[in-house]
Amino acid sequence: xxxxxxxxxxxxxxxxxxxxxxxxxxxxxxxxxxxxxxxxxxxxxxxxxxxxxxxxxxxxxxxxxxxxxxxxxxxxxxxxxxxxxxxxxxxxxxxxxxxxxxxxxxxxxxxxxxxxxxxxxxxxxxxxxxxxxxxxxxxxxxxxxxxxxxxxxxxxxxxxxxxxxxxxxxxxxxxxxxxxxxxxxxxxxxxxxxxxxxxxxxxxxxxxxxxxxxxxxxxxxxxxxxxxxxxxxxxxxxxxxxxxxxxxxxxxxxxxxxxxxxxxxxxxxxxxxxxxxxxxxxxxxxxxxxxxxxxxxxxxxxxxxxxxxxxxxxxxxxxxxxxxxxxxxxxxxxxxxxxxxxxxxxxxxxxxxxxxxxxxxxxxxxxxxxxxxxxxxxxxxxxxxxxxxxxxxxxxxxxxxxxxxxxxxxxxxxxxxxxxxxxxxxxxxxxxxxxxxxxxxxxxxxxxxxxxxxxxxxxxx
Numbered sequence: 001x002x003x004x005x006x007x008x009x010x011x012x013x014x015x016x017x018x019x020x021x022x023x024x025x026x027x028x029x030x031x032x033x034x035x036x037x038x039x040x041x042x043x044x045x046x047x048x049x050x051x052x053x054x055x056x057x058x059x060x061x062x063x064x065x066x067x068x069x070x071x072x073x074x075x076x077x078x079x080x081x082x083x084x085x086x087x088x089x090x091x092x093x094x095x096x097x098x099x100x101x102x103x104x105x106x107x108x109x110x111x112x113x114x115x116x117x118x119x120x121x122x123x124x125x126x127x128x129x130x131x132x133x134x135x136x137x138x139x140x141x142x143x144x145x146x147x148x149x150x151x152x153x154x155x156x157x158x159x160x161x162x163x164x165x166x167x168x169x170x171x172x173x174x175x176x177x178x179x180x181x182x183x184x185x186x187x188x189x190x191x192x193x194x195x196x197x198x199x200x201x202x203x204x205x206x207x208x209x210x211x212x213x214x215x216x217x218x219x220x221x222x223x224x225x226x227x228x229x230x231x232x233x234x235x236x237x238x239x240x241x242x243x244x245x246x247x248x249x250x251x252x253x254x255x256x257x258x259x260x261x262x263x264x265x266x267x268x269x270x271x272x273x274x275x276x277x278x279x280x281x282x283x284x285x286x287x288x289x290x291x292x293x294x295x296x297x298x299x300x301x302x303x304x305x306x307x308x309x310x311x312x313x314x315x316x317x318x319x320x321x322x323x324x325x326x327x328x329x330x331x332x333x334x335x336x337x338x339x340x341x342x343x344x345x346x347x348x349x350x351x352x353x354x355x356x357x358x359x360x361x362x363x364x365x366x367x368x369x370x371x372x373x374x375x376x377x378x379x380x381x382x383x384x385x386x387x388x389x390x391x392x393x394x395x396x397x398x399x400x401x402x403x404x405x406x407x408x409x410x411x412x413x414x415x416x417x418x419x420x421x422x423x424x425x426x427x428x429x430x431x432x433x434x435x436x437x438x439x440x441x442x443x444x445x446x447x448x449x450x451x452x453x454x455x456x457x458x459x460x461x
Contacts, residue, residue, distance in 0.1 A: 234262035345383030
């Protein structure tokens with residue numbers, strides 16, 4: 001039974017009534033970061049968008065009845081390249097571990113400061129290699145994949161419905177951006193499931209030799225393991241529709257003999273900065289951390305709630321122009337909002353109705369601003385305003401602030417410990433000083449049993 005929630009389904013190109021497969025366990029998968037570099041502002045958009053949806057689903061179906069999986073891709077050729085660049089004197093596996101740990105820790109710290117809740121599960125690709133190999137073996141056995149020149153490739157011609165998400169005609173398709181068209185492929189659109197690794201590349205033993213997975217198989221394996229063969233919602237950025245999500249569908253449906261992988265596919269629009277596509281060469285490429293902690297954008301730092309609101313002031317399916325003007329507008333709005341505790345109050349129906357209409361955060365923010373004006377005039381309305389703001393993750397309830405802030409600080413403390421171990425004292429001191437400037441004091445000590453350095457923290461009064 002539908003609960004008034006309507007979502008736009010990329011698969012059908014239509015807005016549909018959302019009916020979960022099991023209301024006792026609503027399941028959502030969102031493609032997470034590839035941890036080779038700090039997340040940029042474009043990466044922040046899907047994290048924020050699907051955090052709002054996660055909050056809404058929990059409100060509708062109950063805190064314990066939603067499972068949200070967001071993966072971490074920690075095996076990728078870009079990670080290998082970054083590891084070789086940053087840690088040339090270390091064995092590759094050790095260098096990769098340093099890159100992925102540092103980058104994942106920074107991602108967690110950044111998105112916590114954007115007001116995002118932790119997902120229910122956050123699987124890493126490298127923890128799911130056996131599951132990927134199982135799916136690949138199944139695809140080969142069913143005639144959907146083949147081995148050629150040391151690679152295992154998916155045979156796109158073996159699936160009649162291939163192209164259903166992107167609506168691309170197979171005969172007109174080119175291979176995905178990460179895949180070169182090579183002679184050993186049966187068809188240009190065939191994509192890699194498994195590729196051999198040299199002695200200088202990370203690899204795992206498999207029936208086809210020591211190698212590593214292709215990009216797409218990772219999400220098929222992780223979503224199946226944690227959410228099942230068919231689940232409710234799959235989300236990500238518009239740029240992932242083809243080839244990534246198209247190929248996920250092909251792998252999963254063919255391996256599991258299902259007609260769909262997820263019932264609803266949702267995609268957020270692109271992010272531009274000051275009217276231009278983000279590009280390092282144009283000087284308009286900004287990481288989340290830069291916006292939060294440096295003065296590189298507009299000569300100042302920006303609070304996490306301002307960055308979040310600026311994102312939510314555009315409908316998730318529309319392209320967004322991330323600009324100084326938009327941030328200043330968001331900051332002015334927040335400055336007019338009252339503070340208060342939601343207590344046991346429920347979100348206002350005006351905000352709920354907006355979010356239930358395909359996550360219309362534009363209308364929800366407008367409704368919230370009207371509530372703020374009313375609450376400023378009548379203090380009895382403060383709990384309803386606070387509960388409505390919390391639903392958008394803009395003014396979280398007290399316990400939520402505590403949890404998110406604690407997670408962000410813990411991640412930075414762990415990052416500092418890693419810096420100290422690698423004798424990068426300048427960066428370690430910078431983390432300590434930045435936290436102190438924000439009122440968080442670190443205290444170093446030693447573990448009584450092991451003698452290792454341990455760090456605790458407290459809020460300065």
